[in-house]
Amino acid sequence: MLEALHILGIALLIGPAIAVDLRLMGLGGRLVAVTTVTRNLLPLCHAGFAAVAFSGALMFAGIARQAGFSAAAPWKFGLILLAGANIAVFHFGIY
Template sequence: MLDLLSSLLMMLQSSALGDVVRNARYVYPVLEAIHILGIALLVGPAFTFDFRLLGVGHRTVSVNTAARYLLPVSHAGLAIAATTGVALLSAQATVIASAGAAPWKFGLLILAGLNVAVFHGGIYRSVHKWTEAPVAPIAARVGAAVSLTAWTGIIFAGRLLAYT
């Protein structure tokens, strides 16, 4: 398994994308800036939605309404952050992967993805029953807490990668 991961990281790093990101003068800093904007678009709406599930803020806004307006923006942010994240990783994939914060970041990314799948495949299927409730059911609140914690950890781990 580790051999496969090492091979994939080497392939990414030695790709044309890795070469461009490493060697073109302004590509890396521009990608970093776009990555940060993607994170803002992802995390801002996601946190707002999570806070609504926890009953913080505008309790009069239904969960369905919050989801309809916030989650598409968050999805766009995820697409931007993921695309630029892979491009940034390509510059020094093996070095980044060996950093102490890398397992945390990638592990928390997996946790965040699983949390979304469990939330949307589970409690959110019955949202019509509790969409107007000031506070969501415990399963939704647990999902919101996991989301808030995972994305906060991802951001911290990502910043730590820059200093290793």
């Protein structure tokens, strides 16, 4: 159940984010204003992020020692931090 929620959350986070990014780059439909796109799609991203954070924390709690010592752990945690910085720059700067 947690893995299913995690994957659903990832889809809910990434899908609307890609649509917003495409619209900001001018590759999406120009018929819809950027403010309308962000107002309608960013709440979906927030819900997806909440689902990913919740399910990921619960899954990590069960195997923290094993996951922490794996070779992929620094990469995964580094990319999570990079994504968090990207979100902060967007929400507190560009947006």
